[in-house]
Amino acid sequence: MALDIASWVLLSMGGLFVFIGGVGVLRMPDFYTRIHASSLTDTMGAILIILGIMLQAGASLAAIKLAMILLFLLITSPTATNALASAALLAGVRPCGTDPVMSADKGIDLDTNADAGSLGEGKDT
Amino acid sequence: MTIIFGVFLLTLMVITALAIVHTQHLFVAVILSGIFSLLMAANFFLLDAADVALTEAAIGAGISTVLFLGALTLTGEAERYRSSSVNRVVALGVVAAITLMVIYATFDKPAFGDPQTPVQQHVAPWYIDTTANDIDIPNVVTAVLASFRGYDTLGEVFVVLTAGIGILFLFSATPTRRKKPQTEQESEVESTAEIKFGEGLRHFLIPQVVGRLLIPFILLFGLYVQFHGDYGPGGGFQAGAIIAAAIILYALLEGEARALRVIPQWVLTGMMAGGAILYSAVGVVCMMLDGNFLEYSVLAADPITGQHIGIIVIEAGVGITVTGVLLSIFHAFAGRRRF
Amino acid sequence: MIDWNMHLPALQVIIPMLSAAFVLLLRPRGLAWAGATAASAFTFAIAIMLTIGVLDGQSYVYQMGNWPAPYGIELGVDSFSALVLLIVSGASTLALLAGRKSLDTDIAEERQPLFYAAWLLALAGLVGIPVAADAFNIFVFMEISSLASYVLIAGGRDRRALPAVFKYLVMGTIGATFYLIGIGLIYLMTGTLNLADMELRIHEVADQKPILVAAGFITIGLALKAAVFPLHVWLPNAYTYSPNIVTVFLAACATKVSLYLLIRFDFFVFQPNLINHDIQFAYFLMPLAVLAILVASGVALFEKNLKRLFAYSSVAQIGYILLGASLVSVAGLTASVVHMFNHGLAKGTVFLAIACLATRYTNLRMDNIAGAAKHMPWTMAAFVVAGLSLVGVPGTAGFISKWYLLSAALEEGTVGWILVAAIIVSSLMAMAYVWRVIETAYFGVQANGNEPVVTNTQAVIDSPREAPIALLSVTWVGALANIYYGLAPSLPVTLATNAAETLMKVAP
Amino acid sequence: MELLGLYHYWVFAVLLMIGFYAVISKSNLIKKLIGLSIFQAAVFLLYITMGKVAGGTAPIIQAGVENAVFSNPLPQVLILTAIVVGISTMALGLGIVVRIKEEYGSIEERDIQEIDRR
Amino acid sequence: MYYVATIATLITMALALVRALQGPSVYDRVLAANMFGTKAVLLFSIIAFLYGRPDFLDLALTYALINFIGVFAILEFIRRRPNDAIEDDVTKGDVNDDNVVGR
Secondary structure: OHHHHHHHHHHHHHHHHHHHHHHHHHHOOOHHHHHHHHHHHHHHHHHHHHHHHHHHHOOOHHHHHHHHHHHHHHHHHHHHHHHHHHHHHHHOOOOOOOOOHHHHHHHHHHHHHHHOOOOOOOOOO | OHHHHHHHHHHHHHHHHHHHHHOOEHHHHHHHHHHHHHHHHHHHHHOOOHHHHHHHHHHHHHHHHHHHHHHHHHHOOEOOOOOOHHHHHHHHHHHHHHHHHHHHHHOOOOOOOOOOOHHHHOOHHHHHHHHHHHHOOOEHHHHHHHHHOHHHHHHHHHHHHHHHHHHHHHHOOOOHHHHOOOOHHHHHHHHHHHHHOOOOOOOOHHHHHHHHHHHHHHHHHHHHHHHHOOOOOOOHHHHHHHHHHHHHHHHHHHOHHHHHHHOOHHHHHHHHHHHHHHHHHHHHHHHHOOOOOOOHHHHOOOHHHHHHHHHHHHHHHHHHHHHHHHHHHHHHHHOOOOO | OOOHHHHHHHHHHHHHHHHHHHHHHOOOOOHHHHHHHHHHHHHHHHHHHHHHHHHOOOOEEEEHHHOOOOOOOEEEEOHHHHHHHHHHHHHHHHHHHHHHHHHHHHOOHHHHHHHHHHHHHHHHHHHHHHHEOEHHHHHHHHHHHHHHHHHHHHOOOOOOHHHHHHHHHHHHHHHHHHHHHHHHHHHHHHOOOEHHHHHHHHHHHOOOHHHHHHHHHHHHHHHHHOOOOOOOOOHHHHHHHOOHHHHHHHHHHHHHHHHHHHHHHHHHHHOOOOOOHHHHHHHHHHHHHHHHHHHHHHHHHHOOEHHHHHHHHHHHHHHHHHHHHHOOOHHHHHHHHHHHHHHHHHHHHHHHHHHHHHHHOOOOEHHHHOOHHHHOHHHHHHHHHHHHHHHOOOOOHHHHHHHHHHHHHHOOOHHHHHHHHHHHHHHHHHHHHHHHHHHHHHHOOOOOOOOOOOOOOOOOOOOOOOOOHHHHHHHHHHHHHHHHHHHOOHHHHHHHHHHHHHHOOOOO | OHHHHHHHHHHHHHHHHHHHHHHHHOOEHHHHHHHHHHHHHHHHHHHHHHHOOOOOEOOEOOOOOOOOOEOOHHHHHHHHHHHHHHHHHHHHHHHHHHHHHHHHOOOEHHHHHHHHHO | OHHHHHHHHHHHHHHHHHHHHHOOOHHHHHHHHHHHHHHHHHHHHHHHHHOOOHHHHHHHHHHHHHHHHHHHHHHHHHHHOOOOOOOOHHHOOOOOOHHHOOO
């Protein structure tokens, strides 16, 4: 019984974290803050929810699998977001507030896209 | 309650599909179709189709996204025209006619989940009973796939093989445009492309380390899915896709060229043909042993053991072919230079 | 001792399929061709054995994996499927025998194992459909044959082959998916996939909406695959730009198999059980068939490119086959099935002759081949024979089927007279377009002097000699077969009559 | 509940429509292929939906569920096959598109027709 | 017990989908797709228990793997494309009018 209550609490907390993460991704002003919202609560939510399920699973193969999934998420999720952030930084996405370049960038891009475009098509035909 | 989850997911799916069609940026469309596949997989899972969900997740969301991206690298990623209004009207007309047909058909359809329908009454119970008695593996889906309808699966392996052959055949042609002398600008673009070409994500340190760490585990997991297919969701197709995905990860991290050095194309071609041959060979051996084609029961003294042997071997054949084909296709796309 | 005779239906499919996998691994030049030809010939031999068995009154039923029928997958061969098997495997074998030189020029050496493997897979898919007695299994083999034929067509040297293939791929996939939807709806209502079982169970639910919609989806889907007018738009370009020998193979049999399936499904599963299905079927398909015959023949009249001309002629001929079926009578079906055989024969020979021409003329525009008969008399003679058969001149195979078709149409009363008129008009049109080619080849004069000239800038200079002997002799085999089956048509006619009687459920 | 049951079939119809619309009306070849894959996915949904039994569970007979009601395994097998067929078609289609791009320099149907007309 | 978590996950999936639809940059979309994936992993694990079939955790595991590979594939794609512009809202642009044709 205590186990059920514990896992209920964990699952609900996890759900809450996941939800907050979702709201953060939607509401945060720029890409880097969104990454922050996503990855931070993402890992927290995952840990809580999977721990909650693990309590229900007891000592079984399922628990080991859950542990694997958790381990996996904890390794891959930050790696992916890290790679994503560095790719974005290299590509010149600026954090919001540092520079108004972002919107200007977009404008320029639209223009270049109109005539040369990322397709490099004009010269071929 | 689960039906409401299903309805929710289905609605998300419709929204995603609309967005895919609406966006003019192909890259976005591909990312969204990854999400679409995932929603589809979740739906399949809710509808009790664990094996299908696994396949959709591995093939639909994983491999097909990779293939689409590979193609986009070569073709460019913006849609240039909106569809013209005439086109749109014609399309809407045809589509509306067909939709009306389909919706007309939904009346008279047995209610969702009704256990008294012909679908549930006629053939299905036989499969579940016979699997327990004659084949004796827990996963009925695998039993139907590999034994009762093994001939379909054989055909399916050959469909995959055909696709592999087709891609290799298409990409063995040198584009005629290449033979023309190039302008200076073009050759410059080409040379920069060449520097970038095939080096993968080698300069990203963290993905490097983590990826390398994970690849053996993914391979191991692939083998687990392959041989656990009799007992749980899984089997040759899913395993083939997962193993191929592991090697694709290696290629992404270390670069195309190195991945091809580890498993050269001739090995892949051998795998493509070998798996298919292995599968059909099982059938032919059954014939030799005085059974019908693919009648695994004759493979051992005890029919049930025979079925087990047959299913394991043909699933291995499926896995080998699928791995070989998916990797060949991936290499064909990734190794192709932009023209 | 193993009773191989019993295993024939299975072997029919497995042999080309398995050899495709082996051919893929054959590296040295020429070996792939030899392997593919041997496998194809073997397949043809099995088809002949099956036909002999069927003519003896034997019925072939084979249970894959020895699981009983509605649960496992069943194979079955009757007269109708035997005839289709003969067409498919025969066309493949003759095309391969003829085509080595021609394909060597189209397909680079290192690509050949891939190409021949795809060829065998296309063959396996096409023979897999008539053999199968399970609706979903048919879908799988349909996809094998379609994917493989996309590959074959994409082997064409002209870059226009690629958009043509893409169109074919999209339309083919839509057709197959429609078929899949139809099967799904039927399965939803009957709970079975086996055709015979479906036929038994469908009448309980025959008046329900999903079944009607399913019939619609299956008919439209298969009509797409069979290039029934106006869903034929993929066909002309696909045939025109594929390698010449591939055109021979596909024109002779690819759409026939879809038509076979259309007829089998409609007559075997729906016709006896769905009320008024025969009338709907006739009203839907007959106008399309007549339009196909007239419009496509009309387009062919004005077409400049030789291969395209006969591609449109194929669309018209598909109309004939459909017209016979849409009469929903034994005579009509017999005519339709006989025409499948005869058209395969005539059109295969025509395209073989065109392949002969193509070995010497890189550009197959009409004005370019003027005077070809002077340089290639044998080729053009074979072409004339095949062309006459296509028109339906007495003494050739084409006449037999036209005759059956006319007499079937006459049974129908007033509508019959309109149909007769349509058939006659279109035969005249066929006469006209075949004559145009013959006239150009025999009496035409090249624009600048007597030598063949290539308008294509990068092409080699044409050398006006006869085609390679292998190609030419196979072409003549085809031409003689056209005459033989015109004079002694008992084989196709017997098979077709049996088929029609079984399909219409008339006691023989 | 009755209507919620039909919802699956309606979504099937709508997805079919969306995919088919993309195939017919779009000029971009890759977009056509994406549309085609949605079109096929809709059919997968139809099959899997009809195999579901209310209160049933996946047809894998394990400890704990020996006597449960199982959903129909056959549609699942068919769709496993169909998914693999779908990805094969898609791969081949993409290959052809790439070759078209190489030969024509464009993947827009309209441009290609234009070039061919010249 | 599982319902709260399921519903929270589903809603978050919807929110992530909105972000994926909105963009504005490619990276936002990739981020959303990635997040969608991890949420799906959680959803799969919860449903496996909700249905009382813990064996189906394989599915969640598979998806966790595939998702990771997918993100890398996308990154590699972004790295490889000719001009790494951060644009992607051609959607709303009027670039795609018919008059671009003639060149």
